[in-house]
Amino acid sequence: MSDSTTNLLLPYLMAAQAQKHITHNEALRLLDGLVQLSVKSRGLTAPPATPSDGDRYIVASGATGGWAGWDLNVALWTEGAWLRLPPRAGWRAWVEGEAVLLVRHGAGWQPMVPTAFDDLTRLGIGMEASAGSPFSAKLNSALWTALYAADGGSGDLTQTLNRETGTDDAGLILQTGFSTRALIGMFGSDKLRIAVSPDGSSFRDALGVDPATGIADQPNLPRFKAYTNYDNYVGTDTWTTLGINVAEYNDQGCFDAGTNRFVAPVAGTYLLGASLFFKINASGNARMRGRLVLNGSTEIRGSFGEVSGAHVSEATALWLQTMVALDAGDTVTLQGSFRAADGYFAANHTTFWGAKIG
Known part of the structure; x- marks a missing residue:
C-alpha cells in the first residue's frame, strides 16, 4: 500500500503510526501550498534572501543554491524551509508579478491564453466560421496597428494578399x-x-x-465628342444653338444628339470646348462668334470667342475652351452667331466636346 496520494503526494496516516498529527499537518501544509496556486514569480534561479511564510515560486531553469535541481518546480517556503513541489500535468498557477495564468503542459509551463495559434482550420469571432469562410468575424470595428520600434518592431504596417496565378x-x-x-x-x-x-x-x-x-x-468617366453633319446657317446678331447631332464617342450617354446638348450625369467639374469653322455665304467679312450656354440661357463665363476680319471659307476657325462646375442634370449647348454678315458653321468640322475632370 502506498504511503501517499497519487496526484498531490499527500502523506497518508498509517495504521499504528505514532504522532499522527505530524503527518496530518504535513499534508495540510502541502494542501495550503498547492490549492489555489499563486506564485510570486517564475524568473528566479536562486531563493530570495527574505521570504515570507507561504511564499511560492516557479523556479526558473538553471537553478542554483537551495533550489539546485528544482528547475520549473514549485518552491514553497514553509516553517523556515524550502519545500519542493514537483508539478504534474494540468496544474495551474497564477504569476502575481506578471498577472498571467499558467498551466503545466509537457515539461514546461504555458500561458492559459496562448501566445501563438498554428495550423487552425477555422476561427470565428462573434460568429461561427465555415469551410467557405474559415476566418469569420462579426464586429463593429477592427484595428490594425504597427508594432512600434520601442516594442521591438519596425514601425511599419503592411498587409499582403497573395493569389496563386495571374488569372485568380x-x-x-x-x-x-x-x-x-x-x-x-x-x-x-x-x-x-x-x-x-x-x-x-x-x-x-x-x-x-x-x-x-x-x-x-477611367473607362466610365463622363466624356463626349460630337459634330454637326450639315452646314448650319445662322443669321446676323442671332445666337443659335448649333445642330451638333453626331457623337463620335459618348461615354455614359452624356451627350443628347437629338437636342444637341450635353447633360451632366453627376455633379462635378467639367472641361468643355468647341471648334467652329466658318463657311462663307455671301461675304467673307462676317464676324464669327461662339459661346457655351448653361441650361439654355446663361453664357458660361470664359467660353465666348469671336473672329473678325476677312475669312476663308472652311479654313477660318474659332476654338473655345472653359472649365465649369455643374450639378447633375445641368445642360450645356454650343451656340453660334455672326456679326456684319450672315454665314454658315461648316459641316463635319464644327465640333463640341467635354469631359468630367473632378
Whole structure:
C-alpha cells in the first residue's frame, strides 16, 4: 500500500503510526501550498534572501543554491524551509508579478491564453466560421496597428494578399447585405481595378491601372465628342444653338444628339470646348462668334470667342475652351452667331466636346 496520494503526494496516516498529527499537518501544509496556486514569480534561479511564510515560486531553469535541481518546480517556503513541489500535468498557477495564468503542459509551463495559434482550420469571432469562410468575424470595428520600434518592431504596417496565378483574384469585396457593391484589387488579371455595382451582378469599372505602364484609365468617366453633319446657317446678331447631332464617342450617354446638348450625369467639374469653322455665304467679312450656354440661357463665363476680319471659307476657325462646375442634370449647348454678315458653321468640322475632370 502506498504511503501517499497519487496526484498531490499527500502523506497518508498509517495504521499504528505514532504522532499522527505530524503527518496530518504535513499534508495540510502541502494542501495550503498547492490549492489555489499563486506564485510570486517564475524568473528566479536562486531563493530570495527574505521570504515570507507561504511564499511560492516557479523556479526558473538553471537553478542554483537551495533550489539546485528544482528547475520549473514549485518552491514553497514553509516553517523556515524550502519545500519542493514537483508539478504534474494540468496544474495551474497564477504569476502575481506578471498577472498571467499558467498551466503545466509537457515539461514546461504555458500561458492559459496562448501566445501563438498554428495550423487552425477555422476561427470565428462573434460568429461561427465555415469551410467557405474559415476566418469569420462579426464586429463593429477592427484595428490594425504597427508594432512600434520601442516594442521591438519596425514601425511599419503592411498587409499582403497573395493569389496563386495571374488569372485568380486578389482584392477587397465590399458588400451590402452580403450583396457585392464594390471591388478593389486584381480580379482575373494583373490590372488594378476599382469596380462598382448597383445590384451585385452587373459591374462597371471606375478606375483601372495598367501594370506595364502605370497609366490610369477611367473607362466610365463622363466624356463626349460630337459634330454637326450639315452646314448650319445662322443669321446676323442671332445666337443659335448649333445642330451638333453626331457623337463620335459618348461615354455614359452624356451627350443628347437629338437636342444637341450635353447633360451632366453627376455633379462635378467639367472641361468643355468647341471648334467652329466658318463657311462663307455671301461675304467673307462676317464676324464669327461662339459661346457655351448653361441650361439654355446663361453664357458660361470664359467660353465666348469671336473672329473678325476677312475669312476663308472652311479654313477660318474659332476654338473655345472653359472649365465649369455643374450639378447633375445641368445642360450645356454650343451656340453660334455672326456679326456684319450672315454665314454658315461648316459641316463635319464644327465640333463640341467635354469631359468630367473632378
